[in-house]
Amino acid sequence: MIKTCPVSRRRLLASGAAAALVAGLAPSRLLAAEPLKVAGIYTVPVEQQWVSRIHKAAEAAVARGEIEYTFSENVSNTDYARVMREYAEGGVQMLVGEVFGVEQEAREVAAEYPNVAMLMGSSFKEDPALANFSVFDNYIQDAAYLSGIIAGAMTKSGSIGMVGGFPIPEVNRLMHAFMAGAREIRPDIRFQVSFIGSWFDPPRAKETAFGMIEAGADVMYAERFGVSDAAKEKGVLAIGNVIDTQADYPDTVVASALWHFEPTLDRAVAAVKAGTFKAEDYGVYSQMIHGGCSLAPLGTFEGKVPEAALKLVAEREAAIRSGSFVVAINDDEPKSS
Template sequence: MATTRDGIAIGRRGLLLGGAGAAAGLGLGLWPRRGLAAEPVSVAGIYTVPVEQQWVSRLHKAADAARAAGEITYAFSENTTNTDYPRVMREYAEQGVKLIMGEIFGVEQEAREVVLDYPETAFLMGSSFKPDPDYPNLAVFDNYIQDASYLSGIVAGAMTKTGNIGMVGGFPIPEVNRLMHAFMAGVREVKPDATFQVSFIGSWFDPPKAKETAFAMIENGADLLYAERFGVSDAAQEKGVLAIGNVIDTQPDYPETVVASAIWDFAPTLAAALKNVSAGSFKADDYGVYSFMKEGGCSLAPLGTFAGKVPQSAMDLIAQKEAAIKAGDFIVEINDKEPKSS
């Protein structure tokens, strides 16, 4: 696949290594070369969905910002199937890319086989597993934005009238489960008797299916929806109920529907990886910590059109909890078990 957006050449064949492929012949531990100014690190992203999809969009945005700042060169492949994923990994590695990032949730073992074949390439991959020293050049991450999800739950608890909340997710994997549990915990801070309808659509990108699932929840009494997937906020907007966003701020698209969103910022994660690649110290590690609120990896989006409409008592509680989270005095529980309907 090759695409051009905003005048930037991208795609598997569109990688610009910079300096006539300066990175290609260097071992992982030899960057940058002593006595020379550091050159941009060559980075490639491999994504199984379009870059507009919530989760992937955060990786893409952070990488594109680093490219604009001159820190990296950047190419990416989107809509890469799991069966094709290992081949694309190899293709980028063969080109001499220094850092390959993406998501291997559906191709964990196959990806690790590729990693072993390219020990001089750094791999930073979204994964449900922890780092393994047997794969020393594979670091893992996940969007641990439970802190922001918890705060968005407080907003939801204050805004629901019936206490019946619908939650539509992609798959019941740890990265989704922990956000849902944190959201539910936040709701219960102000609405202890709230009930939840929980459903997973079996896809990371199927807005029509997410929308239909949300419609069924509204029919079953939900007056507020947790939009873990695209399509949920569309249903909420059509039926006149409220929604809480996830990973990205969708309020500009749904100004009368999306009250708040838990935002993921991948920039701290990418910055840490680039620092280690440049220092020659990249290794098997868990970069999930850089998604925590105290690391700047997540936040509660501005309320926008809903500013002043959320009860002040809830806003005061949010401010109190946010300060405690950043200070390390309050820890939002990380619960990776599949959530169930009430």
């Protein structure tokens, strides 16, 4: 399904402006004069946590008049390359999306359309030989670590359940950071870790979480949708990931590690308009020091989290923002205790 933001226009740029994007060289005067044509290609609904942050950032750029934005959601991996080509042929100047399951095919398409800038979520690094293909990932381990400190202070059983989609680097590093934070408060804490083999299967995530709760977990790390539903039904707590769902689970979700995609997208758009877009890793802009992630406000859990944990969170956050404390990045698959 292809959708367009209400304020977007479906038209091509002047052919000269589009062609001059080759090798990352854009006619900055022409591009700066009008919004950049951007298309998002997503394998899941835009409501899904991870994709929703890209979508939100794009809509904000639309509201500022910086881009025109069209998107396709629920695109299968087998159809991803075709949709990329369709947008490239249609005159889009920049593609944004996630190619974790189609790395090789996506890069082949990028080589076919060197005049189209591509900013893609990827588990791999950029290739200097592919000048128009940049990568990013949600390196929000800083916020995940801080949320782990809170989780460690809130568990009474000393057992935390963690349900993820797939054991890929961008999930693994967040889980490890969360676990490290929890151990700061309670070194003997135990973790139950499981992956459901899907990016969007709330029923499966919920059932997996039920099993962990029955095995003693009283705090759940909700990397996937469905986990907080199980926590709510069973009367245990949950820690959110990427988005803040506390409004939907006011008595369940204590805190969340939030991803802000705006620093990533805004830099990429500016680079295309300036004619300086090139193959690089934009993952760094997801880090807290660049405003790419944060810990959600406690909201309904104000006054319910132990002061010692809040003090440690404040100290660590200040150190992370100053650069004096670095949360370790561990991309290895996490295991149950």
